[in-house]
Structure formats: C-alpha cells, structure tokens
Amino acid sequence: xxxxxxxxxxxIITALVFDFTNGFHDTAxxxxxxxxxxxxxxxxxxAMSAVLNLVGAFLSVEVAKTISGGIVDESxxxxxxxxxxxxxxxxxxxxxxxxxxxxxxxxxxxxxxIGATLFSAGIGAIHLDVVLSxxxxxxxxxxxxxxxxxxxxxxxxxxxxxxxxxxxxxxxxRSGQIASAALVSxxxxxxxxxxxxxxxxxxxxxxxxxxxxxxxxFWVITSAGVAIALGTxxxxxxxxxxMGRGLTxxxxxxxxxxxxxxxxxxxxxxxxxxxxxxxxxxxxxIMGSGLGRKGGxxxxxxxTRMFIAWGLTLPAAGLxxxxxxLLAxxxxxxxxxxxxxxxxxxxxxxxxxRQEKVDHSNVNDVPAPGAxxxxxxxxxxxxxxxxxxxxxSVLEAxxxxxxxxxxxxxxxxxxxxxxxxxxx
Numbered sequence: 001x002x003x004x005x006x007x008x009x010x011x012i013i014t015a016l017v018f019d020f021t022n023g024f025h026d027t028a029x030x031x032x033x034x035x036x037x038x039x040x041x042x043x044x045x046x047a048m049s050a051v052l053n054l055v056g057a058f059l060s061v062e063v064a065k066t067i068s069g070g071i072v073d074e075s076x077x078x079x080x081x082x083x084x085x086x087x088x089x090x091x092x093x094x095x096x097x098x099x100x101x102x103x104x105x106x107x108x109x110x111x112x113x114i115g116a117t118l119f120s121a122g123i124g125a126i127h128l129d130v131v132l133s134x135x136x137x138x139x140x141x142x143x144x145x146x147x148x149x150x151x152x153x154x155x156x157x158x159x160x161x162x163x164x165x166x167x168x169x170x171x172x173x174r175s176g177q178i179a180s181a182a183l184v185s186x187x188x189x190x191x192x193x194x195x196x197x198x199x200x201x202x203x204x205x206x207x208x209x210x211x212x213x214x215x216x217x218f219w220v221i222t223s224a225g226v227a228i229a230l231g232t233x234x235x236x237x238x239x240x241x242x243m244g245r246g247l248t249x250x251x252x253x254x255x256x257x258x259x260x261x262x263x264x265x266x267x268x269x270x271x272x273x274x275x276x277x278x279x280x281x282x283x284x285x286i287m288g289s290g291l292g293r294k295g296g297x298x299x300x301x302x303x304t305r306m307f308i309a310w311g312l313t314l315p316a317a318g319l320x321x322x323x324x325x326l327l328a329x330x331x332x333x334x335x336x337x338x339x340x341x342x343x344x345x346x347x348x349x350x351x352x353x354r355q356e357k358v359d360h361s362n363v364n365d366v367p368a369p370g371a372x373x374x375x376x377x378x379x380x381x382x383x384x385x386x387x388x389x390x391x392x393s394v395l396e397a398x399x400x401x402x403x404x405x406x407x408x409x410x411x412x413x414x415x416x417x418x419x420x421x422x423x424x
Contacts, residue, residue: 023231056189088321115318
C-alpha cells in the first residue's frame with residue numbers, strides 16, 4: 001500500500017467540500033416544511049437535522065459501494081479525474097443554491113464523475129448498465145412514487161380529521177412533523193453522506209492506498225458524516241424558502257404526509273443501494289401533498305424551473321467536470337489551474353449571494369425565489385428563455401387591463417406570471 005500522496009489528499013479535501021455543500025444544499029429536504037409550518041424554529045430544525053445526518057452516515061455503506069465500484073471503472077481513471085468530477089459537482093451545487101433551486105446534489109456528483117471519466121478515459125470506462133439501473137431509473141421513479149404516496153396520505157389524513165377543530169389537529173401534526181423530519185434527516189445521512197464516502201474510497205483505490213473493491217474505512221465514514229452534518233447546520237436557507245413556500249402552501253397535515261412518504265422512499269433506496277436524489281424525492285412528496293389537499297395549490301412555474309434544473313444537472317455538471325478533467329490531465333499546473341478557477345468561481349457566487357442575504361431570520365418573510373421573479377442570473381435566464389412567449393390575445397388582454405380605472409388591472413398587476421398557481 002502506498003502512502004496518501006498530495007494529489008490524493010487534495011481529492012479527499014475536495015470531496016469533503018462537496019459533502020459540505022451537499023449538506024446545506026439538501027437541508028430543505030428534511031426541514032423546509034417543518035420550518036414553513038412553524039413546527040420548529042429554523043435554527044433548532046437545522047441543528048436537529050445535522051445531528052441525525054451524522055448518525056445516518058454510520059448506518060449503511062451500500063450506496064458508497066455503488067459509487068466506489070459501480071458507476072465507473074476504477075482501474076481506468078486517475079485521481080485527477082475524480083478531482084475534476086468533484087469540481088463540476090461543487091460548482092453546480094453552488095450555482096443552484098444561489099438561485100434557490102432544489103436541484104440534485106447526487107446527480108451533480110454522478111454527472112461530474114461520468115463527465116470527467118468520459119473526457120479522460122472514454123465511454124468504455126463508464127458502467128452504463130449501473131448508471132441506468134441505479135441512477136437514471138430511480139431518478140424517474142422515486143419522485144413519482146413519493147408524490148403519489150404523499151398525495152394519498154394527505155387525502156387520507158384530511159378525511160380522518162374531517163369535522164375536527166383544525167387548531168387541535170394542527171398541534172398533533174406539528175409534533176408528527178418533527179418526528180417525520182427527523183426520519184428524513186436520518187435517511188438523508190444513510191444515502192447522501194455515503195456518496196462522498198464512495199468518492200473518497202474510489203480516490204484511495206485509484207491511488208493504490210486501498211485494494212480494489214474495498215469498502216470505506218472508518219475514518220472516511222466519520223469525516224464524511226461530520227462534513228455533511230456541518231453543511232446541514234449551516235442551513236441552505238434559499239432552498240428551504242423555495243421548498244417550504246415556493247412549491248405549495250404547506251399545512252401541518254401536508255408536511256407530515258410529505259415527510260413520511262419521502263423518508264420511506266429514501267430509506268428503502270438506501271437499503272437497495274440506489275443512489276437516488278433525496279431532493280427529487282422530497283420535492284415530489286411536497287408537490288404530492290399539495291395535490292392531495294382539497295383547495296391546495298401547486299405553483300407550477302416554480303416546479304417547471306425545478307424540473308428544468310433537474311434535467312440540466314447531469315449534463316451541466318458533466319460538461320464542467322469534463323473540461324476540468326482535460327485541464328487537470330495536463331499535469332501539476334493543470335490541477336492547480338482547476339483549483340484556482342474553482343475557488344474563484346465559488347468566491348464570485350458567495351459575493352453574489354451577499355447582495356440578497358437569506359438566513360434563519362428571514363427565510364419565511366418574503367415570497368420564494370421563483371414565486372417572485374427577483375433573481376436575474378444565468379440559470380434563471382436559461383429557464384425564462386425556455387418559457388413560451390405570450391400570444392397576441394394575451395398581449396391584447398394585458399393592454400386592455402392596463403387602461404386607467406380597469407378593475408382587472410390591480411389584480412393582474414399583483415400576480416406575476418412566475419407566481420401563478422394551479423388550484424387543486
């Protein structure tokens with residue numbers, strides 16, 4: 001066994017940075033509905049989620065094995081390829097966090113690894129059958145399953161409590177939300193923390209530190225669990241705002257149903273070794289809970305932006321990672337250049353985020369990004385460009401509504417196209 005080289009050390013540190021961004025990017029999966037309904041105070045919610053993410057990291061290693069020995073051929077790639085893949089995943093995570101889009105950290109990681117491997121070793125080094133069975137198919141099925149389960153649970157919940165005082169039932173469901181949010185946090189640790197463990201193990205195998213097909217050492221499990229817990233405690237407040245307020249108006253029974261459905265799907269997938277997106281599962285469950293309540297709303301404008309981000313995640317992270325792999329393959333100066341560019345890009349995103357700060361003190365104060373178009377950035381511009389242009393009849397109606405004294409003008413002006421919702 002060789003000692004850990006400087007490059008392997010850089011890869012491991014970069015993997016932990018990704019794990020950290022995964023933590024604050026995905027805090028909303030467990031705590032968005034709990035915070036939006038007032039079941040827990042924001043800081044209490046993220047602290048509880050952080051602890052349970054850490055505990056969950058020690059419960060299973062099945063997903064880690066899928067990453068370290070399933071998606072790509074570890075004998076055909078080098079540590080700098082893994083480094084490039086992590087850079088692509090980190091940059092996509094930060095960009096979508098900036099605009100408040102709950103994209104998939106898992107798919108960003110998959111896309112980064114696949115893209116970097118494709119550009120450096122060719123398509124033969126990618127296990128396409130594993131990608132299809134353990135990544136793509138679960139990505140399509142899991143949000144639908146979670147959404148249907150949450151919708152059925154929401155309808156059953158409201159039927160069972162029909163005629164009872166909503167204030168009395170709300171107290172019970174808020175308590176239930178705390179328990180279900182804890183379960184989602186635990187499930188998130190069993191699934192997402194393992195993905196970083198898998199990458200770190202893959203880096204150690206490619207560097208000759210571990211034998212092929214080896215499982216993650218205890219120090220890898222511990223460091224990955226701590227990193228994702230710290231990121232979770234930091235709180236991805238922008239994405240919490242979108243999932244808690246931007247997709248639907250969540251009431252305590254809906255929050256309980258959504259979280260329970262999401263936790264069930266995530267835990268089942270972790271047991272089977274499916275590295276699915278906990279973000280997609282939780283988002284699907286929230287939308288299902290919106291459809292399950294009579295008179296509930298689903299804001300399809302926000303959902304559409306989210307769907308497009310999901311579709312862009314794999315190719316976008318893969319493209320960035322592929323270009324980074326080409327540069328990193330040039331040698332030490334290439335790896336250094338990739339690191340410098342990644343730090344510069346991260347710093348630019350952080351500076352942009354400070355221009356409109358969102359934290360625990362104002363996460364529920366204003367409309368969510370996407371429900372109120374206030375972010376003019378790269379991703380939002382791409383999504384907006386994909387929206388169909390207004391028809392002539394719509395333009396004529398808008399001009400008529402804008403006339404002085406028109407009774408429709410006030411209501412039309414108060415509801416922007418991005419904030420319209422479908423009433424169920």
